[in-house]
Amino acid sequence: MRFSKSFIPTLRETPSEAVVTSHILMLRSGMIRMVAAGIYSFLPTGYRVIRKISEIIREEMNAIGGQEFHLPALNPKEIWEETGRVEAFGDILFHVKNREYVLAPTHEEIMTFHARNVLKSYKDFPQIWYQIQTKFRNEPRPRSGVIRGRQFLMKDAYSFDISPEGLDKSYELHDQAYRKIFDRCGLKYFVVGASSGAMGGSGSEEFMVKSDAGEDTVAHCDNCGYAANVEVAESKVPSRGREEKNEELKEIHTPNIRSINELCEFLKIKETQCAKSRIYVHLGKPVLIFMLGNEEVNESKLVKYLGGAVRPAHPEELVELTGAEAGSIGPVGFNGRIIADLRLKDANNLYGGANKTDYHYGGIDFTRDAKNIEYADLRRVVSEEGCIKCNSPLQVFTAIELGHIFKLGTKYSEAMGAMFLDEKGEEHPIIMGSYGIGADRVMACFIEQHHDEKGIIWDTALAPFHVHLMGLNLKNEEVAKACEEIYKSLTDNSFDVLFDDRNDAQAGVKFNDADLLGMPLQIIVGDRKLKTNQVEVKIRKTGERFDVELDKLMPKLKEIWRDTVLK
RNA sequence: CGGGGCGUAGCGUAGCCCGGUUCAUCGCGCCUGCUUUGGGAGCAGGAAGUCGCAGGUUCGAAUCCUGCCGCCCCGACCA
Incomplete structure (x- = not known):
């Protein structure tokens, strides 16, 4: 072409x-x-x-x-x-x-x-x-x-x-x-x-x-x-577990503390000492969800676990259900179904909302201070966590x-x-x-998988053409003649060839178009190298260039094709 | 369907806030001629735009107002 x-x-x-x-x-x-x-x-x-x-x-x-x-x-x-x-x-x-x-x-x-x-x-x-x-x-x-x-x-x-x-x-x-x-x-x-x-x-x-x-x-x-x-x-992540010394439940005044980050900052504690609360409504009934630290609820897993649609509770509903605003909701005294992420299984010494605005509890023990907690995997997997099958890091x-x-x-x-x-x-x-x-x-x-900053890098299987042949200055008769011969010979050898025979395009334009279009092989014919009877072959994928004598072009091309391009 | 952005020549854009002799700008591309030819050329000349569409305000609208259309992004959605 x-x-x-x-x-x-x-x-x-x-x-x-x-x-x-x-x-x-x-x-x-x-x-x-x-x-x-x-x-x-x-x-x-x-x-x-x-x-x-x-x-x-x-x-x-x-x-x-x-x-x-x-x-x-x-x-x-x-x-x-x-x-x-x-x-x-x-x-x-x-x-x-x-x-x-x-x-x-x-x-x-x-x-x-x-x-x-x-x-x-x-x-x-x-x-x-x-x-x-x-x-x-x-x-x-x-x-x-x-x-x-x-x-x-x-x-x-x-x-x-x-x-x-x-x-x-x-x-x-x-x-x-x-x-x-x-x-x-x-x-x-x-x-x-x-x-x-x-x-x-x-x-x-x-x-x-x-x-x-x-x-x-x-x-x-x-x-x-x-x-x-x-x-x-799913992933393998350690569950929080129980700490040896079991603390007493204690109420703490936490003015204007609304998030886990603020709570950690305020009390100088770590995220893993906190249980985050979320209330969802499932079939008209409230369900209290607990996640370790600042982990997000994976709603898909929740839906699957509960069976049926869920929605986060509205702010007014929170007050109505718990007596507290978002940020101060917790398990103690909550009247309804409670589900905690597996990482919180039987955990103790936790900080969480006290169901009273601007107050949190410390020393919460899930086995002591809340009744009938169900446990389920509700997390969203994060990169570098262990594969559930082989424990290698997940991406x-x-x-x-x-x-x-x-x-x-x-x-x-x-x-x-x-x-x-x-x-x-x-x-x-x-x-x-x-x-x-x-x-x-x-x-x-x-x-998406095969490109660089210049353009596409086709493999032979999908490439629109196998070879992109460029004549740099076709007004030069030697170049034109060599190109025509190469073009014919390539075609005779069953290569699909795109022959850039444009008379009005600069060399740079041709090079850039060739890299953009991305055929696996480029053959560049210019008068300089032609003087020594050579043309240049470039492999798009690797950027490698070879000077090849004209009469050895076809065998050399087939060799490159077999050894490099097809690989 | 919610939120945001954009729409000016084939592509990319300036002008819009503050309306009018900069009013349609610039680069690339395109056409003609000559020169050039190894990484997006040089000179000279040229063609090309309903300023997304429709109303409105005004003496006057690319510019202000209203409605609509189209495109992109985020979200929702994705058998």
């Missing part, structure tokens, strides 16, 4: 709407352009990458027996009403105004529609059906470029089985295929066990990539691979979800009447799984 004839609108400056790295680089390298919030066009270079990703996905899906479909994005609303998901999706689902159609945000319904009445016999199973297609979701707030859009490219696959064991097998196949796909794409990823949420069903795993642009916060162990969303993640960071695999079960087959007959002629609902990969997210995540 000749640069002069290509549509590769690179940008020297960063458009003001872009903030995250992948978004900036995709815009600057001329791979995408925004059409509206969360809606992007892929330009030719960007689309080349999308096609490479799609092809990798396709190969690995086919390898596990997947069959590729192409389903309509425009769906009759009727089918979505069969499963109650018009309501479940709510405002996320795009509705067409002048007909009873919706724009599909996923395709469980349509796939089940095709399976029902056709996959009738146990002999028809298992099946794996997939497609790579545009999905539509009316995200309240699109962001981070292509990472969270209203329209995006997703590979979605669905498995159909007749037994839980069959589903396990299909799920396992996808798990393996996904690992191969992300490995081949050159992504550093990890796997998180996740709740399946509104998709329904039981088991599920998320394939995540660490990134500052991420929307999920996870705890991850480099040593053993333990990973969990921070909302459910907490944000990550992007790239892929998600679910064991759906029979939710959709039952709702839509997709049944099969077993050996005995008995009818059962088909057992399904559902498996997604965000194709454009793969692209963005790769860039």
